[in-house]
Amino acid sequence: MKIDADRLALTHELYALVIDYWHDVDTNWGHNAPNYFAEDGEFIGPAASYKGRDKVRAFYKWREDRGARTVVHAVHNFQAMFDGGPDKALCHWFLMLYAADGKPVLPTNPPIQIAYMTDHLDKTDAGWLIRSRRFDTWFEGGIPTTNPNLDDA
Numbered sequence: 001m002k003i004d005a006d007r008l009a010l011t012h013e014l015y016a017l018v019i020d021y022w023h024d025v026d027t028n029w030g031h032n033a034p035n036y037f038a039e040d041g042e043f044i045g046p047a048a049s050y051k052g053r054d055k056v057r058a059f060y061k062w063r064e065d066r067g068a069r070t071v072v073h074a075v076h077n078f079q080a081m082f083d084g085g086p087d088k089a090l091c092h093w094f095l096m097l098y099a100a101d102g103k104p105v106l107p108t109n110p111p112i113q114i115a116y117m118t119d120h121l122d123k124t125d126a127g128w129l130i131r132s133r134r135f136d137t138w139f140e141g142g143i144p145t146t147n148p149n150l151d152d153a
Helices: 005-028 053-065
Strands: 037-044 049-051 069-082 088-101 113-124 127-140
Touching: 005 069, 005 088, 005 113, 005 127, 037 053, 049 053, 088 127
Parallel strands: 037 127
Antiparallel strands: 037 049, 069 088, 088 113, 113 127
């Protein structure tokens, strides 16, 4: 199968964006995470979903306020393609989540979740923004993920 230069460039650009997002979440409590989403973008998780930057911000604030947590979101098998035009993209990838409450150094364990991810993005004057990010859990176990109810947030 041949992959053209436009798709290759899109894949590299959006892969870098995903890596930057999770790096911020893993090392900076996700302080910048809401800015990766469109104003009305959706974060669709297996146990809870958040629509809009304010809800995404509230989730990461809640997560930080819980206290020390060490987390690594590892991105694998990243695939990106245009989705009906040069300003719309669809990405699929796997997220391996390693996490535990506390500060490093913590004991190693297998990932607590492996999720098949689907991102829909729109290209704007501000760059690519997430319209929706959906987690479909394929494997999970061990330490629970963080899933607050932010209906009142």
